[in-house]
Amino acid sequence: MRLTKALPSILGATLLATLSACGGDAAADPMALIQKGDYAAAIAAIEPQLKTVEKGTDAHKDLVIGYTEALSAENPGKAKDFFLKTMTEQKDFIDPADVKYVVNRMAKQGHLSEAIDVMDRGKKTWPEDETIVVVLGELQKAVESSGDKGALDKLKGLGYL
Known part of the structure; x- marks a missing residue:
């Protein structure tokens, strides 16, 4: 999709x-x-x-x-938990395009930490998927331009920067 x-x-x-x-x-x-x-x-x-x-x-x-x-x-934390739980419980249900959509919406709403967590799960689930690679790049740019030190540190800590 x-x-x-x-x-x-x-x-x-x-x-x-x-x-x-x-x-x-x-x-x-x-x-x-x-x-x-x-x-x-x-x-x-x-x-x-x-x-x-x-x-x-x-x-x-x-x-x-x-x-x-x-x-x-x-409630961005609850949204993240709900989405990640759905990914875990229904492994074949959520796909990389869904992860990209959710990450982009969370980032657009300013919830970068939660977006990073969803992207990270997507990256671990589909490490070589082109959609996940694209969303990672988009999220890196959003975090870098946001000036959000906590989100920047989180990306660095996870090895994405």
Whole structure:
């Protein structure tokens, strides 16, 4: 799966269909809420769906990615833990493109330490994958330009700088 600028609309359509199919409030489209910056409402809309949608499906993956993105804005540590737990529990479920998307969203939100942890897990899981190599480079640039000494030290400590 290749993530593009169309991802939010694709995720939104899938999540809307999932909400409708599961009896949720179709007006509470989580991706639309995320795009508006209403992360708390997106989290509230996604959490019940995570409990009912079949694990391992495309709908489940869309919910996981959307939930991680929304949760990252509200509680980046919890978002990181949720995403990494999902990677561990469902090894064939998350792929390098998903890691790249999550890392980029966390970094864009200013949560560099959490983005580093997700990238590090991705790098350890797929050490030679081109997508992971690209996201590592993007994250290194973001950390260097941020002036965040803690994030810079973390990248150095992990051997990425």
